[in-house]
Amino acid sequence: MAQSTGRHFLQIPGPTNVPDRVLRAMAAPTIDHRGPDFAALTTELLKGLKPVFGAAGPVVVYPASGTGAWEAALVNTLSPGELVLGFETGHFATLWREMAEKLGLSVDFVPGDWRHGADPGVLAERLRADPEHRIKAVCVVHNETSTGVTSRIPELRAAIDETGHPALLLVDTISSLGSIDYRHDEWGVDVTVAGSQKGLMLPPGLSFNAVSEKALRTSENARLPRSFWDWGPILAANRQGAFPYTPATNLLYGLGEALRMLEEEGLPQVFARHARHAEATRAAVRGWGLEVLCADEREHSGSLTAVLLPEEHDADKVREVILDRFDMSLGAGLGKLRGRIFRIGHLGHFNDLTLAGTLAGVQMGLELTGVPIDRGGLNAALTVLGAP
Template sequence: MSRPTGRHFLQIPGPSNVPDEVLRAMSAPTIDHRGPDFAELGRTVLDGVGPVFGTTNPVVIYPSSGTGAWEAALVNTLSPGDRVLSFETGHFALLWQKMAGELGLQVDLVPGDWRHGVDPDVVEERLTADTGHEVKAVCVVHNETSTGVTSRVAEVRAAIDRAGHPALLLVDTISSLGSIDYRHDEWGVDVTVSGSQKGLMLPPGLGFNAVSDKALEASRSAGLKRSYWDWEPILEANQRGFWPYTPATNLLYGLREALRILDEEGLANVFARHQRHAEATRAAVRGWGLEILCADEREHSGVLTAILLPDGHDADQVRRVILERYDMSLGAGLGKVAGTVFRIGHLGHFNDLTLAGTLAGVQMGLRLAGVPIDDRGIEAALARLEQP
């Protein structure tokens, strides 16, 4: 095959496309991370990232993946043998609960079908039954990247409150932050975990913990071993705009620019844009006569859509056809939906024409791969995009 022309379509649900302005910002010369110019950069990003989380409390920024931020949330708040309540909403929820077990925590895993989010009624039932308050934390993935299901975190918080339970609420927003409405303070979240490579429109490499006062208090007596992930020395150095180790300076340049872009558009507009693109994508899927993996209308994701293929059709083969013919990457099915699902990412630095091109490529690829579809899928999507 000859070398493809034009830009590659990266339509996986993260890492997402990085704006040119962010790439240019990251290309600036690296500066002394102990000097006054860096202190100004540090204070700017630390002050600017809070509103994206919906918090006035500290946000800890690590040079790490989202997986590192998962570990930081657990080791700073819990002790060996503590029980945590976790939910099988998809591949990444299972990976987080697996990490918790490897760290010496006891995990109560609520089974799931990968088509629904966390059930607030089950949260209330489990915690009401825990009269001895043995459960120390509830772990929720806000937007499950493997399934396109968004759990209703505000309702989970209300369920915890109805049960009168003191458990911490730990929430993974790795694929939702900066794309889907999220309110750390208002929803009473204790630790919000995130990463740089999705709604924040950066390359991978930064992990985040937004931390409540309750979580900070828990960290003072938490007994899990921690060193690199320890909040205390980082927060102390952050007061002066610094970190206690060498930070990812050029990624912080990019973060400063990404925060400027989000602020310029306005977070409410960012969220509305993502929902509109998600609605257009779902219109296409239904128009093709295919099935969306997420089974609850209230839980459809604004950042990706996972699509089930009919029996006898291989989702990975569809992805291969689309990559080879149209130079577009789509998300693979993960875990127990591997081969039966493919995922379209519609998040971050994204607009109507990019989505129209993406869906046109998917429609052509489905036909080339022999999947029986109705060609009116793209028409349904375009009709939605013609509306505000």
């Protein structure tokens, strides 16, 4: 890679750029995690997390990646051999399915084309075909990081309610929380899974479960093995502002600052900013004459856009050239989309000029690798960004 100066453009869909305010907060001295100052910090953080999730109930915090929060959601609510219904919306939905099977669960996995979200009609059909209520949980990825497709959680909740089925609703918001409108309580979600390294503007290392009363009751009889992931000891310790393990203190400092930043901007404004940047990115893609991977206008992601290249062009080669020439990282195609797409992250600590620079780098990279495009793509995005 050529020697470069200036900032690196980290435009993958997470980890995202960490704001200076958060970095400075994390640089504070570590304190005693059994002392009164830490107890006050924990109490404040647990209160501050609730509005971000749209949850009145508890939010459990782990020193782990989002994968850990996936496992916690499953082992706290299910027993060996129980049936889970999932939807193949992309690479991460597939990984969650694999985890469930490794844990000893049975998974009915609805096949998908990775261009659409979970189908509420199919969900209703599967639940109606289960009068014995063998399905114990429905697992859905809200915003599929590998595809830029957002499933319509309120419609999925309505499908569950219409059938009268008692299955729990477990939702992965790892690349949507703090970027795309999400309402744990209002949408009737039982367990919301999240991570720190995307819309929450932190480094990787924290993960979360927001938990409904129904999920808490279910956990009392769940029989999958759990120790570190067990909600019970964590919630008990949290009542005194503590954790039953050594917490990631300095990441928690950063979380406090990130929550203050979200509160200062206001969550509605945060969501509107992300939606606007997503609209500008799609305008650029279409202006270039290329295709956005998401095929349903209702399901476009506000946090990332996946760009589908013509079959004769290698998306990884485009990414390689852009990294070498312009010091910008774009997301790779994952799983069966490897080499077919690249992903532009536009989430977290992000503004208009950062997006303009990102899209300029993409346009130059496409031209350098011989992908036939219309140079009006960048101007199409700037028109969206410049609108009053």
